Amino acid sequence: MQAAEVKIRGIVQGVGFRPFIHRLVREHGLKGTIRNTSSGVTMELEGEETAINAFLRELPRKAPPLAVIEEIRSREIPVRGFERFTIIGSERQEERNTLISPDIATCPDCLRELKDPTDRRYRFPFINCTNCGPRFTIIEDVPYDRPKTSMKAFPMCPECEREYHDIENRRYHAQPDCCPVCGPQVRFLNGDGEAVDGDAIELARRELKAGRIIAVKGLGGFHLACRSDDPAIAAELRRRKQRDEKPFAVMCRDAEAAGRICEITEAEEKILCGARRPIVLLKKKTGGLEHLSENAYLGVMLPYTPLHVLLFGDDIDTLVMTSANLSDTPILKDNEAALDELRGIADGFLLHNRLIQTRCDDSLCWVLDGHEYFSRRSRGYVPQPVTVPQLKRHILACGAEQKASFCAGKGEHAFLSQHIGDLKNLETLEHYEKQIRHFERLFDIHPELLVCDLHPDYLSTRYAQECAGKEQLPLIQVQHHHAHMASCMADNGLAGPCIGLIWDGTGLGTDGTSWGAECLVGGYSGFERTGSMLPIPLIGGDRAVKEPYRVAFSLLQAAGCETDGIREAERLKKQLTAGLNCPRSSGMGRLFDGVSAILGIKEVCNYEGQAAILLEAAAGESGEHFPVCFVPDEKENSLLRFDWRPMVRALVSERQNGTAIPILAAKFMNTLIEMAAEQAHFAAEATGLNRVVLSGGSFQNQYVMHHLPERLRAMGFEVFHHRRVSCNDEGLSLGQLMIAAEGNI
Ligand code: ZN
Ligand code: ZN
Numbered sequence: 001m002q003a004a005e006v007k008i009r010g011i012v013q014g015v016g017f018r019p020f021i022h023r024l025v026r027e028h029g030l031k032g033t034i035r036n037t038s039s040g041v042t043m044e045l046e047g048e049e050t051a052i053n054a055f056l057r058e059l060p061r062k063a064p065p066l067a068v069i070e071e072i073r074s075r076e077i078p079v080r081g082f083e084r085f086t087i088i089g090s091e092r093q094e095e096r097n098t099l100i101s102p103d104i105a106t107c108p109d110c111l112r113e114l115k116d117p118t119d120r121r122y123r124f125p126f127i128n129c130t131n132c133g134p135r136f137t138i139i140e141d142v143p144y145d146r147p148k149t150s151m152k153a154f155p156m157c158p159e160c161e162r163e164y165h166d167i168e169n170r171r172y173h174a175q176p177d178c179c180p181v182c183g184p185q186v187r188f189l190n191g192d193g194e195a196v197d198g199d200a201i202e203l204a205r206r207e208l209k210a211g212r213i214i215a216v217k218g219l220g221g222f223h224l225a226c227r228s229d230d231p232a233i234a235a236e237l238r239r240r241k242q243r244d245e246k247p248f249a250v251m252c253r254d255a256e257a258a259g260r261i262c263e264i265t266e267a268e269e270k271i272l273c274g275a276r277r278p279i280v281l282l283k284k285k286t287g288g289l290e291h292l293s294e295n296a297y298l299g300v301m302l303p304y305t306p307l308h309v310l311l312f313g314d315d316i317d318t319l320v321m322t323s324a325n326l327s328d329t330p331i332l333k334d335n336e337a338a339l340d341e342l343r344g345i346a347d348g349f350l351l352h353n354r355l356i357q358t359r360c361d362d363s364l365c366w367v368l369d370g371h372e373y374f375s376r377r378s379r380g381y382v383p384q385p386v387t388v389p390q391l392k393r394h395i396l397a398c399g400a401e402q403k404a405s406f407c408a409g410k411g412e413h414a415f416l417s418q419h420i421g422d423l424k425n426l427e428t429l430e431h432y433e434k435q436i437r438h439f440e441r442l443f444d445i446h447p448e449l450l451v452c453d454l455h456p457d458y459l460s461t462r463y464a465q466e467c468a469g470k471e472q473l474p475l476i477q478v479q480h481h482h483a484h485m486a487s488c489m490a491d492n493g494l495a496g497p498c499i500g501l502i503w504d505g506t507g508l509g510t511d512g513t514s515w516g517a518e519c520l521v522g523g524y525s526g527f528e529r530t531g532s533m534l535p536i537p538l539i540g541g542d543r544a545v546k547e548p549y550r551v552a553f554s555l556l557q558a559a560g561c562e563t564d565g566i567r568e569a570e571r572l573k574k575q576l577t578a579g580l581n582c583p584r585s586s587g588m589g590r591l592f593d594g595v596s597a598i599l600g601i602k603e604v605c606n607y608e609g610q611a612a613i614l615l616e617a618a619a620g621e622s623g624e625h626f627p628v629c630f631v632p633d634e635k636e637n638s639l640l641r642f643d644w645r646p647m648v649r650a651l652v653s654e655r656q657n658g659t660a661i662p663i664l665a666a667k668f669m670n671t672l673i674e675m676a677a678e679q680a681h682f683a684a685e686a687t688g689l690n691r692v693v694l695s696g697g698s699f700q701n702q703y704v705m706h707h708l709p710e711r712l713r714a715m716g717f718e719v720f721h722h723r724r725v726s727c728n729d730e731g732l733s734l735g736q737l738m739i740a741a742e743g744n745i
């Protein structure tokens, strides 16, 4: 006979963990107790040594799907002689520290019941259990109990109550559980917002099949849905949503249906069909859905709520599913707002009366090395924290501006917010401020230190300054690309120092100019800039970001090439010569834009990053590259700048000699890869460092991400890319937090 105290850290509450332990303990004939604690659960176990060991071995392997076990620690304690195994009530005062599960797609058991005519939840659009269903999006406050969720409006019926209290039942302590007797209801409204009698889901299905655009209330917000196979319907949706060229995401009935329109690897299928259900960028098959995406990929997700499953039925394969919001405002989540703002856009509304407490967009990723590689980390992942070294103080990091997020940290946890959007929109800014308060309440975080970007005009910076002033808190401002670098380090659990290759659109440098193609060396405590590129004059400032032909002109002019082919060449020349509103930027995004325009791929952008995305889509394969030259910085000799002029000259002359665009696009990206390899080499020579982190929005580029790490590894570098947070500005707040935690800048 032996006794052990076992402490488990992670997401182990509200995920069916205690019933699971109850079963496992019984299987091994153990006795003792289990109770929830601030960081997880603590057990006292008594039994034969071999039985305790077998229990500990099986525990992580057999844990319920929603549980995230961060650590299991066990130690021997004196035998007390328990007679059975009991669940002890949780320590109320500590409950505020517990973790909250993200929203999880309908589990196989619930799907089976949903389709079983003899089950009492047959075709019930809100079926869920401890292993699946809404969590983050319905929680108002902690502790996570039904009265603190959107389900408070739906008292349990006796039958549900019985299941809730039965530890043998799959719905033991499932807070959002309900049934057709006691749960929420769906209804269908026509385009004028008038209720239509009949089976709401069948009505919506009929309208969708007939080619109408229907607003569907989902888990974290509304979607606009329509048929995917008819270009005219998609075009109508584009017209009504004023979304001219940006690709639409689709939802497919199952992996098989997705496989008919896209190539799917085994790793992609695993993530596509997993419990978190992000939108996964998959390679399009030719034929059929060209009208939904102008590049090589299509964003695909599978149904993640029972409502979606019923909407597809057996006969709908694929639907366009785009988040319902009007240009840059947050995704709509409330019935009234949807009815009001989607009037004239939606031909019908599939609504329900379960409140979405917290809006949460679909996550968006592609699959790199078998893992999610995010451009938007949101539903299904938030608010699961990133584990970090013990923080001495509570910290709030305020993020960037256009792809805003924040990160609230305490103890060993950094809680990154869901996708927020562009703060320049007033509703989005309000959403941001409200979410900060929500996270502070949920996780009991009282910031003692604030951190934000260097940029004085970012609305996140203004917010941080206001907060710091009001609450008399210290505020640290962190350089944008340093924060990117720190974010990737934290994402990979690196303490530093290392080499950072940071490519993005723009970020304010310590010298007051715009940076964005940086090679940095350092760690959380500081950095040195060892590589960049020659800055590009942006004729017209922000207009040049939207109109890449302006950048093309600057590149050609500086390289001494012909500029006659560029529109408005005369006017641009005058403006450039006069130096009128021509800020200089070394942003990698701008170089992509400019080259895209020179190659005639995209001269005016319709959405952010379009020129670069289409350049990538246009690229073929080539083993060659253009000349890679460097010049020392005028002021700082230790800073080598990539001189893109020889590259531009070579590109222009090869184009004139008839080299095809796909080859030129590939050679351009190969040149940047060589540039990065050289920069990393210089940095390693100077410092002896061997680790390279890759961060910044330009690393969303799949061509670069498939070739650059390989190139660096072949040189002997250890290469790290993002795995848990986005490489773009959405992941920035994690880096800010880590730099602030290090506390000396
Ligand atoms: Zn379930
Ligand atoms: Zn019920």
Ligand code: FE
Pocket: 480, 484, 504, 505, 506, 507, 696, 697, 728, 729
């Ligand atoms: Fe950035």
